[in-house]
Amino acid sequence: MDADASAAPASDSGQGYDATPYLPSRGGLAALRRAAADCHGCPLFRDATQTVFGKGPARSRLMLVGEQPGDQEDVKGEPFVGPAGQLLRRALDEAGLGDENAYVTNVVKHFKFTPAPRGKRRIHKAPSLREMTACRPWLVEELRLVAPDVLVVLGGTAGKALLGSSFRVGERRGVLLPMPDPFGEEPGAVPGQLLATVHPSAVLRADDREAAFAGLVADLSVAATVLE
Numbered sequence: 001m002d003a004d005a006s007a008a009p010a011s012d013s014g015q016g017y018d019a020t021p022y023l024p025s026r027g028g029l030a031a032l033r034r035a036a037a038d039c040h041g042c043p044l045f046r047d048a049t050q051t052v053f054g055k056g057p058a059r060s061r062l063m064l065v066g067e068q069p070g071d072q073e074d075v076k077g078e079p080f081v082g083p084a085g086q087l088l089r090r091a092l093d094e095a096g097l098g099d100e101n102a103y104v105t106n107v108v109k110h111f112k113f114t115p116a117p118r119g120k121r122r123i124h125k126a127p128s129l130r131e132m133t134a135c136r137p138w139l140v141e142e143l144r145l146v147a148p149d150v151l152v153v154l155g156g157t158a159g160k161a162l163l164g165s166s167f168r169v170g171e172r173r174g175v176l177l178p179m180p181d182p183f184g185e186e187p188g189a190v191p192g193q194l195l196a197t198v199h200p201s202a203v204l205r206a207d208d209r210e211a212a213f214a215g216l217v218a219d220l221s222v223a224a225t226v227l228e
């Protein structure tokens with residue numbers, strides 16, 4: 001179904017949250033990005049500045065997916081441009097992935113936050129399962145179009161979106177796994193591999209930031225072996 005900018009938000013129409021009615025019926029990443037700009041599939045579009053869609057070339061060999069845009073991403077309209085994004089770029093460099101022209105995106109495309117006092121940064125709020133599920137069709141289409149050799153899942157929220165609600169990043173990080181079944185296929189039926197690691201914002205919050213950063217680099221180094 002083509003995107004219908006006049007459609008009532010799912011939350012207003014009494015339906016469940018779902019981005020599917022806003023997906024374009026054809027086209028590549030550019031068409032997908034344009035359509036996502038008008039998505040009202042859940043209430044998060046209301047308070048956010050804009051949709052922050054994935055960025056990077058189609059058919060990148062490396063794709064990274066995080067949780068949701070942050071304060072700076074929301075303002076600039078691009079993923080991973082804030083402090084966590086800068087840390088991620090350093091980690092990719094150290095893991096030997098700095099030259100890869102990666103496609104980066106998030107599970108949820110609008111910033112969810114708690115309003116902050118005047119002049120202060122807005123406080124990130126984790127998306128709910130309903131919001132993640134609503135936004136998932138965009139991610140599935142991105143995955144289909146980019147078809148990466150390796151998909152790096154950053155943090156527990158992204159892991160849950162792709163591997164199920166029982167996913168725990170601490171239990172499965174740094175290990176190459178078969179690509180999950182976003183299209184309804186069996187795991188492994190879709191080419192490529194998946195690797196989970198921590199979200200770079202968790203490194204920024206860690207008591208021992210140096211050790212946490214080294215752990216992120218070690219995990220990304222495993223992903224790099226796929227692209228050698």
Ligand code: SF4
Nearest residue numbers: 039041042109110135
């Ligand atoms: S968060 Fe996702 S589903 Fe919700 S309005 Fe934004 S793009 Fe649509």
